[in-house]
Structures are given as structure tokens and as C-alpha cells.
């Protein structure tokens with residue numbers, strides 16, 4: 001990425017993630033800033049329309065974050081105290097927090113040892129009379145086994161709210177994530193995600209009535225947005241019909257999203273290419289396992305994860321630190337399963353051993369840089385560094 005010259009030799013630096021921002025975004029933001037309309041106005045509408053078209057979804061509702069998208073989805077469904085929502089044990093804490101925001105109980109299910117996606121068998125085991133919804137997370141950008149999850153949801157009359165924070169542009173059996181006719185799908189545009197607006201999120205749904213509630217829920221529960229009011233015959237009139245939030249996306253963020261969306265497919269293709277290159281370079285290295293991609297999916301590699309085995313020359317943590325010395329940024333998804341985070345442990349009393357596969361993932365995996373700004377030299381540097389660190393002589 002950046003080459004720092006020191007002591008007569010070049011030290012390469014490869015950041016773990018880097019957003020792809022061009023002059024187009026700079027110009028677009030400056031036009032919004034001087035337009036006099038800064039928040040959830042015409043640009044948000046345009047971004048929502050373009051995003052829904054991209055996903056082949058009927059409705060798209062922009063929010064202030066991926067977390068807000070998930071929260072609005074649960075709130076719009078009326079999930080509340082007494083309800084249970086099944087979520088994977090291995091995920092960003094937001095997936096579980098939103099359930100608690102509603103006063104409901106997150107019920108954790110362990111993940112599949114190959115893809116680290118929520119395991120449908122583990123979901124089925126945890127369905128009770130109180131279960132109202134499942135939040136499958138398309139971990140790393142690889143879609144979950146959706147046919148099986150949809151079947152379980154149908155059998156038990158459950159909603160599916162997809163957490164697609166890692167999976168914008170991903171596909172399941174030829175269909176875009178966001179277009180699988182689940183209850184809703186939630187995306188995140190945080191800077192490390194496959195496209196960014198700084199902070200931001202999006203919900204897609206096919207359900208007209210639910211979309212209408214979500215629209216109001218993200219903006220105080222008010223019946224008309226400021227833009228709708230200006231355009232209406234009674235611009236002064238509005239009503240508050242529910243306890244909504246201020247979870248709106250700004251027009252400043254939306255216009256960045258519009259620019260990013262145009263480059264999404266190309267950026268994802270580069271991630272996929274990078275992943276392939278890394279796998280080809282690393283699959284024969286002793287002591288690590290490269291990611292497993294299932295048939296019938298388009299995995300968009302928000303995360304490229306390797307697994308360090310017990311017989312590797314270095315432990316997982318040693319390898320992370322050695323890579324850091326070589327200025328290669330890495331990350332761990334996630335350092336603990338959510339139920340073992342101190343807050344959740346205290347709340348629900350979970351212990352080590354309750355979620356063995358999620359725990360093993362926390363202890364043995366390393367996410368390597370895979371973002372679209374990596375050059376072939378960066379990738380070669382990552383591969384040769386790992387080879388050197390793990391070779392036995």
C-alpha cells in the first residue's frame with residue numbers, strides 16, 4: 001500500500017481496511033453542503049431508489065447505521081418483552097444488542113465450523129413458543145443456508161431479519177441478498193464494510209405495510225417527512241402515530257452512498273479476486289486453512305479469514321503480532337462469541353463451552369487484508385510474510 005523508505009530498504013505497509021473514496025464523492029458532498037438541504041431529503045430518496053433497484057427489492061429504507069436498520073426492523077415487527085430472537089453466537093454485538101433494545105431475549109445459536117454462518121440445526125434446537133424471529137448473519141460476506149432457514153421459519157411461523165452488514169452485493173442461488181423475500185434485510189455502510197457512507201444503513205423489504213411503518217419508525221413516528229410536507233397541500237400538518245426514533249440518514253451520507261453503489265460490483269469483484277489470489281498463495285502453507293466457499297453463493301469477502309491450526313509453527317496470537325511487526329494489519333472476527341462478552345455473561349450466565357464452534361473461531365482465526373485497494377505486490381507481501389513466518393526452517 002504505502003512504502004516507507006527507511007535505512008535504505010523499503011518497508012511496505014498494508015492496512016487491514018481502507019475505504020475507496022474518489023473525487024466523485026468529494027464533489028458530490030460539496031454540492032449537497034452548498035445546496036441548503038443537508039439531511040434526509042432528495043438524495044436519500046435517490047439512494048433508496050437506486051439501492052432497491054440494485055438489490056431487486058421492492059422497498060429500501062435508509063437509516064443512520066446498520067444497527068439502526070436492525071433495531072427498526074425488530075421494532076416495526078412489534079418484537080418486545082417476552083419474545084425470543086435467535087441470533088448467531090459469532091457476530092458483531094449489534095445483532096444481539098438490538099434484541100435487548102426491544103426488551104426481548106437474544107437466544108444464541110452456534111455456527112457452522114466451515115463457513116462460520118449460523119447453523120440451521122442449532123437454530124431448530126432453540127425454537128420455543130416464545131421465538132418470534134431469526135437474525136441470520138451472512139458472515140464474512142458469504143450467504144447463510146437460506147433455504148433451510150426459510151423452511152424452519154415457515155414451519156414455526158417466524159420472521160427472518162437478515163443481518164447483511166457483511167454482504168452487500170452477495171448472492172444466494174443467483175438472487176441478490178436483499179431480494180430473498182424474507183421479512184427484511186439490513187445492511188451497514190460503516191467505513192470497513194464493502195461500501196460506505198461514513199455511518200449508515202439500509203433496510204430492504206417486499207412488505208408494503210412494514211415499509212411504511214419502518215419509514216415512520218426511523219423518524220420519530222411522524223406520518224410525513226419534511227420533504228413530503230413541502231410537497232403536500234397542507235405543508236404544516238403532520239401527526240405522530242408511534243414511538244419512533246431519530247435514525248435518519250443525511251443527504252450528505254446518501255450522496256456518498258450513491259457514488260459508492262455505482263462502484264460496488266467492481267469493488268466486490270476485486271475482493272473476490274484478492275481472495276482467490278490469497279487462497280492460491282496460502283492453501284499449501286503448513287498450519288493454516290484458507291476459507292471455504294460454498295456452492296450456489298456469491299461470497300463478497302467482506303472478511304478473508306484464515307484458520308491457524310494447533311500444529312502451526314506459531315500460535316494464532318503470535319502470528320498476528322509478527323504480522324503487525326511487518327506492518328500488515330489484521331483483525332479477528334470476533335475476539336469472543338457475543339454470549340461470552342462480559343455484559344452478556346453477566347446477563348444470561350453463559351460459560352465457556354456453550355458455543356464450541358464460535359469459541360474456536362475466536363481463538364484460531366485471523367482476518368487478513370482483502371480490500372479493493374490492495375495491489376498484487378501487497379498480496380504477494382502478505383503471502384510471503386505468512387509463508388516465511390510459518391515455514392519450519
Ligand SMILES: *Cc1c(COP(=O)(O)O)cnc(C)c1O
Nearest residue numbers: 065066067092094165188189190
Ligand atoms: C457492522 C455490523 C453491524 C452494525 O452496523 P453499524 O453500521 O456499524 O451500526 C451489525 N452486524 C454486523 C454483522 C456487522 O458487521
